[in-house]
Amino acid sequence: MKLDDAKNKYIQTWGSLATSWGINKTMAQVHALLLVSTNPLSAEDIMETLQISRGNVNMNVRALIDWGIVTKEFVVGERKEFFVADKDIWELFKQITKERKKREIEPVLKVLAELQQVEDNSDEAAQFKQVLGDLSKVTTTVNNILDKAIKADEHWLLSNFTKVIKK
Numbered sequence: 001m002k003l004d005d006a007k008n009k010y011i012q013t014w015g016s017l018a019t020s021w022g023i024n025k026t027m028a029q030v031h032a033l034l035l036v037s038t039n040p041l042s043a044e045d046i047m048e049t050l051q052i053s054r055g056n057v058n059m060n061v062r063a064l065i066d067w068g069i070v071t072k073e074f075v076v077g078e079r080k081e082f083f084v085a086d087k088d089i090w091e092l093f094k095q096i097t098k099e100r101k102k103r104e105i106e107p108v109l110k111v112l113a114e115l116q117q118v119e120d121n122s123d124e125a126a127q128f129k130q131v132l133g134d135l136s137k138v139t140t141t142v143n144n145i146l147d148k149a150i151k152a153d154e155h156w157l158l159s160n161f162t163k164v165i166k167k
Contacts, residue, residue, distance in 0.1 A: 007036050010032060010036060011029050011032040011033050011036070011050070012029070014028050014029065014031075014032035015028045015029035015032065024060065024063070026050070026052060026056055026060050027060040027063055027064060029050055030046055030050065030057065030060045030061060030064060031064055031069065031070065031085055033046060033049055033050060034046075034064075034070055034083055034084060034085035035085040035087065037084075037085075040073040040075055040082035040083060040084045041082060041083055041084075042078075042080040042081065042082050042083075043057045043058060043061065043080070043081065043083075044080070046061070046083075061083055064083075064085075065083075067095065067096065067099050068095045068098075068099065069085060069086055069092055069095050069096065070083050070084065070085050070086075071083070071084055071086070090153075093149075094149065094150050097146050097149055097150055098146075098150050100146075101143065101146045101147075101150070105139060105142060105143045105146065106143070108139055109136065109139055109140065109143060112132050112135055112136040112139065113136065115132050116129050116132050116133065116136070
């Protein structure tokens with residue numbers, strides 16, 4: 001397989017897989033393109049390669065910047081904006097984990113804590129609080145694991161993950 005064909009297959013596959021994780025297909029494709037590009041790319045470069053509109057490029061690049069996994073880069077002699085993706089996959093994993101935790105786990109914890117404040121002493125309310133308490137414990141555990149992953153270096157996480165699998 002030629003390099004360009006392999007890159008294109010990676011970009012298309014990554015975009016398709018991303019929808020399973022709740023991520024916009026085009027956003028994943030833009031990120032994949034920037035990840036495998038050796039040079040910073042302009043919006044025009046991205047438009048041409050992925051055959052998408054300028055608005056689609058701009059919206060998805062801004063979202064990737066908001067996630068902290070793409071940055072603007074200055075290119076001498078150019079007035080256009082250029083973009084690059086962080087190539088350190090471990091840092092990418094940690095940044096995505098941090099953002100997903102902030103956007104998905106923390107709001108759930110907040111709602112669960114709020115819902116447990118039901119002012120009712122019935123058996124039904126007690127059962128409701130028990131279920132929410134159990135959900136909160138599991139979600140808090142996941143949150144703590146994600147905190148450790150974000151703060152960890154690659155070797156720490158892999159060695160601990162291996163220990164868990166061996167048990």
